[in-house]
Amino acid sequence: MKRSLETQDSIIRAAVRCLSSNGVGALTVGAVARRAGVSSGLVHYHFATKQRLLAAAAERLLERRTAERLGALGSGAGLVALDRLWQATQRSADDGAERATLDLVALAGENADVGRLVAHGRQRERTALRERLPALFAELGAMPVAVDETAEVVATFIDGIGLTLAAGADAAVVRSAFDAFWLALIAAGQSGRRP
Secondary structure, three states: OHHHHHHHHHHHHHHHHHHHHHOHHHOOHHHHHHHHOOOHHHHHHHHOOHHHHHHHHHHHHHHHHHHHHHHHHHOOOOHHHHHHHHHHHHHHHHOOHHHHHHHHHHHHOOOHHHHHHHHHHHHHHHHHHHHHHHHHHHHOOOOOOOHHHHHHHHHHHHHHHHHHHHOOOOHHHHHHHHHHHHHHHHHHHHHHHOO
């Protein structure tokens, strides 16, 4: 039983690597089997269909990406948290997770399983942001303006930053945009505190 679970995990990790390096369109049972060092038959044994394999890989990739972002925001106070969020987003772009996520979002309309996973990941991230933003803004000397809306804007902006980095934009330029975005939010929060 333990060996079966280890094999299944190895196959999922290989599928995530395939998604991250080649995108959804290049994900095949054969490519995953080669990366995992197993036969295509063993991949089919564990996942039955390519769609189930894709769903397992998508779930793992989206969970990891969300956990890294939220872990970064929770790992320090104020500017330290923002620096760690930048680093997590840059790593995610560098390892292909941002591009693969965009592929999954595009596929979500056609594949109900992937659609549910993408929606769940987005909801989890936005819920965590709504919980974290008030403390983060207080650490930065501001009050958030409309936490629900701000969480949505922040999540969407971070997605955009990740995709911009994944597209090969100059990291220094993108970092400047990241910093300007947060400065604008902080300024809005500070002006909201004035009588």
